[in-house]
Amino acid sequence: MYTTTMARYSSVAAASFLFSALFSNLAYAQGTDYELQEIKPGVYVVSAGGSNSMFLVTQEGVVVVDAPQAIADKIFAAVSEVTDRPITHLIYSHAHKDHIGAANLFENVTIIAHNETARILNERNDPDRPVPDMNFTREMNLQLGDQVLQLLYPGPYHQQGNTFVYLPEHRVLMAVDHVAPGGVPWKHLSVTPDVPAFIESIDQALALDFDVFVAGHGQTGTKQDILVQQEYVADLRENAMAALNEVNFTEATQGVNGSSAMTEAYFNALTKSCADKIDAKWQGILEGIGVWTDEHCERMLISVRVD
Numbered sequence: 573m574y575t576t577t578m579a580r581y582s583s584v585a586a587a588s589f590l591f592s593a594l595f596s597n598l599a600y601a602q603g604t605d606y607e608l609q610e611i612k613p614g615v616y617v618v619s620a621g622g623s624n625s626m627f628l629v630t631q632e633g634v635v636v637v638d639a640p641q642a643i644a645d646k647i648f649a650a651v652s653e654v655t656d657r658p659i660t661h662l663i664y665s666h667a668h669k670d671h672i673g674a675a676n677l678f679e680n681v682t683i684i685a686h687n688e689t690a691r692i693l694n695e696r697n698d699p700d701r702p703v704p705d706m707n708f709t710r711e712m713n714l715q716l717g718d719q720v721l722q723l724l725y726p727g728p729y730h731q732q733g734n735t736f737v738y739l740p741e742h743r744v745l746m747a748v749d750h751v752a753p754g755g756v757p758w759k760h761l762s763v764t765p766d767v768p769a770f771i772e773s774i775d776q777a778l779a780l781d782f783d784v785f786v787a788g789h790g791q792t793g794t795k796q797d798i799l800v801q802q803e804y805v806a807d808l809r810e811n812a813m814a815a816l817n818e819v820n821f822t823e824a825t826q827g828v829n830g831s832s833a834m835t836e837a838y839f840n841a842l843t844k845s846c847a848d849k850i851d852a853k854w855q856g857i858l859e860g861i862g863v864w865t866d867e868h869c870e871r872m873l874i875s876v877r878v879d
């Protein structure tokens with residue numbers, strides 16, 4: 573509704589500025605095939621095909637975070653809607669193709685990513701995803717004009733090298749393929765390779781001072797949304813541990829033969845015990861409850877047993 577209402581103002585910068593001033597939190601402009609929101613002065617989120625990219629306009633040029641395939645060259649149209657300054661830097665949130673597969677379209681930019689992302693991209697040898705020009709291990713401060721971007725490595729919540737992009741002065745945090753404001757995390761807990769790192773990364777996000785959270789897909793959120801995510805994940809862990817105490821192996825595997833089938837029957841019973849409690853508590857609160865609860869519980873159960 574917001575976007576439709578605003579469409580007629582999209583070419584009138586003054587009206588957009590007024591709108592931004594009136595509604596501190598959002599919003600602005602509508603192209604025909606992408607959505608552009610000014611989330612803070614000079615900080616924009618471009619969305620198309622369910623994916624997000626973010627860019628920051630500085631006195632020295634434009635810094636873009638991610639080049640999703642679904643946005644591709646629309647990013648250039650979006651940037652030129654708001655500034656004539658050149659794009660000077662491209663930051664990779666992580667190495668996955670759906671987020672940086674259009675990076676080859678950028679010319680004369682400095683690409684920055686975590687050194688694990690650089691290592692992965694060296695191995696992939698994919699011309700669509702050029703290897704970064706600069707990389708870092710723990711954190712990197714990028715000062716451009718009077719703007720600062722912090723790149724922070726929170727550990728492998730989704731993929732080795734996945735990076736938080738933090739704008740301290742704007743109080744904006746972008747974390748891609750992490751948690752989803754308003755919904756549950758993606759399948760198998762954002763397909764995390766490391767559940768403890770995933771849990772820890774939510775705490776690390778919350779330790780930062782921000783009021784706008786930008787995800788790689790879907791809507792932006794607030795710090796409150798991330799507190800809800802923390803509670804959801806804590807509930808998963810608590811109910812996974814409870815299931816391991818409550819479900820009886822002998823009962824769960826009665827009449828089942830073969831070790832794989834018995835393991836599966838036991839895990840199915842554990843998962844059901846956890847998922848039933850999660851669904852009962854969270855139904856109607858987060859989008860996706862009841863769809864991926866079983867996957868989240870199972871991923872957490874495996875972690876609780878071995879991590």
Ligand SMILES: [Zn+2]
Pocket residue numbers: 666668671730731749
């Ligand atoms: Zn990813």
